[in-house]
Amino acid sequence: MSSLSSLHSDTTPTFQQAPKFLRREEAAAHVRERWGIPCAVAWLAKLATVGGGPLFRKAGRFPIYATSDLDDWAKSRISEPVRSTSELDALRSLKP
Template identity: 60%
Template sequence: MTEQTYLRRDKAAAYLQERYGAYTIDTLAKLACVGGGPKFRKLGPFPVYLPRDLDDWAQSRMSRTVSSTSELGAGSKGANK
């Protein structure tokens, strides 16, 4: 069995801020309601996140590496092409 570290929402937001410079506790709370956020589980009343799920989600929202925004083209926001 592998050891897993679950982060409560405040720690998950801090993790994303430190690692990617983006996302707040309010954003994670909103996305948990409307969808489109990172995977989470409930531990009693608390949402908890795995760091690997946070990383997968954040990376899925990033574009490919480019030298200019013109390389992204229209409609490719977050596309990993």
């Protein structure tokens, strides 16, 4: 009987934890608090319309954001370390 119980435990499906989704207000707060980047709810709404914002999904009529997508977007907005604005301009000109 122990072989049957071990067989059952080996075949029991495991479920990955579902990603945490945030509504727009929580998403803006996440970016501000975790990354220290100014982020307003209205700015996320505008970017959802014109593009350039973090990936999002819709749950009914509500836009929702995965924390991993918010983190990826925030990281993409942060430059490499520089000692002057001219270095920053040079870095930007090298990007395709």
